[in-house]
C-alpha cells in the first residue's frame with residue numbers, strides 16, 4: 279500500500295523540509311525537473327539521444343518552474359527545445375523565476391496566449407510536448423482561450439498526436455489534484471511524472487483517463503506521510519491505495535492472517551465463521567447465490583443462503599457446498615440469528631424492494647448490534663455528537679487464526695503499519711443493493727440502526743439515494759480547486775452512517791467513520807473494465823461477508839475484498855462473467871503464496 283497525498287499535504291511536507299534547512303526549494307525544483315527527464319528516457323529509451331525536439335508549456339507557478347528546468351536539461355543534452363510561458367515572467371514565484379532566467383541563457387521564451395502558432399517558432403514535429411502549466415496549485419477552471427483545447431491535443435502544424443508524446447509534469451493541467459475532477463480544458467497525457475507521492479487526483483474520477491501512465495519520482499523528501507518529523511498528519515487524514523500490483527503487501531498480510539493454517543486439532547468449520555446470505559423469492563435467488571459463492575471461496579467456514587420457503591427448491595437445486603434454509607420474514611431471521619455462530623450476514627442482492635426488506639434489515643441490525651454500555655446503534659457518530667472526537671484506532675480483536683507467517687520479502691512500501699480502526703463487533707453485516715435502496719425515503723431510519731460492524735456497499739445510484747446532499751456536492755461541476763472529492767464524500771457518508779462505506783466504481787473508495795480511508799483503483803496496471811458485469815457487485819458483497827466471517831475488521835474486509843475482486847478479474851481476463859470471479863480466487867491465492 280502506498281499513501282496518497284493531497285495538495286495541502288504535499289505543500290506541508292515540502293515546506294517542513296525547506297524549513298528544516300535540509301533542502302532548498304530550488305534544489306527540489308531541480309530534482310523534479312531531473313526526475314521528469316529521467317522518466318522520459320526510462321519510458322522511451324529511443325529518446326535518450328541528442329537529436330530530438332521538445333515543446334515545453336510553462337505556467338505562472340512552480341509547476342512552470344519545473345518546466346524551465348526540463349527545458350534547460352534537455353537543451354544541455356542536445357535537444358532542440360522551444361518554451362512557451364503562460365503568464366507574466368515578472369510575477370513568477372522566486373524559484374521558478376530563477377529557472378526562467380537560467381533557461382533564458384540558453385533559449386528564448388515565447389508568450390503563450392492560447393495558441394502555439396507563433397511567427398518565430400522553429401521547432402516543428404516535436405517528439406515530446408511537456409505540460410508544465412499547472413500542478414497542485416490549480417485553483418480555478420483553466421481558461422486559455424478557444425484554441426487551447428485543440429492545441430494541447432496536437433501541437434498544430436506538427437503532425438498527429440500519434441507522433442508526439444504528451445508528458446504532464448506532476449498532474450495534467452486542468453485536473454484537480456485532490457478530486458480528479460476537471461477544471462476547464464484538461465491536458466491529455468501519455469505519461470505523468472509526479473513527485474514524492476501519488477496524488478488523490480491521479481486515481482479518482484478523470485485522473486486515470488487524463489494522466490496516461492503515472493511515474494512517481496523521489497525528490498529526496500522524507501519517505502511516508504506519517505513517517506517522520508515532516509508532514510506528520512493525523513491518521514484520520516490519510517488515504518492509502520494499492521496503486522499498482524507490486525504494492526499489495528498489506529492485503530497479503532491481512533489475508534495471511536485469516537487464511538493461515540491453524541493448528542490441526544483446533545480447526546473445524548466454525549473456526550472460520552458462518553456467513554448467512556439472505557435471498558429473494560423464486561426467480562430472484564441468483565444474486566444471493568453469487569454472493570454465497572464469493573463468501574465460501576474467500577474462506578468462510580460455512581455459508582448458508584436463507585430464502586423464503588417458496589424459493590427453497592430453487593436454491594437447493596443449485597447449491598452444493600452452500601447450505602440453504604427457509605427463512606420467512608423478519609421473525610424468521612431473528613430466530614435464525616439466535617444461533618450465535620452466525621457471525622456475518624449479507625442482505626440486499628436480489629432481496630427486492632418490498633416492505634419485508636426493510637423489516638429484514640432492521641431485524642438483522644438489531645440482532646447483530648454490539649451489546650453493552652456505549653455500544654448501542656446510533657452512538658459515536660461525530661455528526662450526532664460533533665464535539666466527540668473520532669474514535670481512535672484501537673487494538674485489533676483477537677483472531678481465531680494463529681499469527682501469520684511472513685509471505686515472502688516485503689516490497690518497498692512508503693507506509694508505516696496502519697493502526698486498526700477500532701474493535702470489531704462480534705457480528706457483522708453487509709448491506710448492498712435493495713437493502714440500501716429500500717431506505718431511499720427514510721435513510722435516517724437506517725442510519726439510526728447501523729453499527730460499527732456494518733459495511734454498506736453502494737454504487738453511485740445507491741449512494742445518491744442514501745446521501746442525496748453529499749452526492750449533490752460530489753456531482754456538482756468543480757469550480758474551485760481543490761474540489762470536493764469522492765474521498766471527501768465517502769468519509770462524510772461513513773461518519774453519518776456510523777459504519778464502513780465502500781463506494782463502488784473504477785475508483786472504489788472505502789471509508790471508516792474514524793476517517794481511515796483507502797482507494798481500490800481498477801485503473802492503470804489494474805484496469806479491468808470487464809469487471810463491470812451483471813452480478814459482479816453481488817459477488818463483492820459476498821466476498822466482504824466471507825472475510826467478515828473470518829474475523830476481519832469491516833474496514834479491512836471491505837478493502838481486501840475489493841482488491842481481491844479486481845485481482846480475480848485481472849487474473850481471469852476479458853470475457854469474465856460474475857460466476858467466474860469466485861472461481862478465480864484459488865488461483866489468486868496461490869499466486870499470493872497463501
Ligand SMILES: NC(=O)C1=CN([C@@H]2O[C@H](COP(=O)(O)OP(=O)(O)OC[C@H]3O[C@@H](n4cnc5c(N)ncnc54)[C@H](OP(=O)(O)O)[C@@H]3O)[C@@H](O)[C@H]2O)[C@@H](O)CC1
Pocket residue numbers: 288289291292293306307308310337338339340341342343344371411412413414415416417418419420421447448449473497
Ligand atoms: N510542493 C513541492 O514539494 C514541490 C512542488 N513542485 C512543483 O510545484 C508545483 C506547485 O507549484 P505552485 O504551488 O506554484 O502551483 P502551480 O500548480 O504551479 O500553479 C500556481 C499558479 O497558477 C495560478 N493559477 C491557478 N489556477 C489557475 C487558473 N485556472 N488559471 C490561471 N492561473 C491559475 C495561481 O494563481 P493564483 O491562484 O494564486 O491566483 C498560481 O500563480 C507542483 O505541482 C510541482 O510541479 C516541484 O518544484 C518540487 C517540489
Ligand SMILES: [K+]
Pocket residue numbers: 341409410411412413446447448449450451
Ligand atoms: K502540469
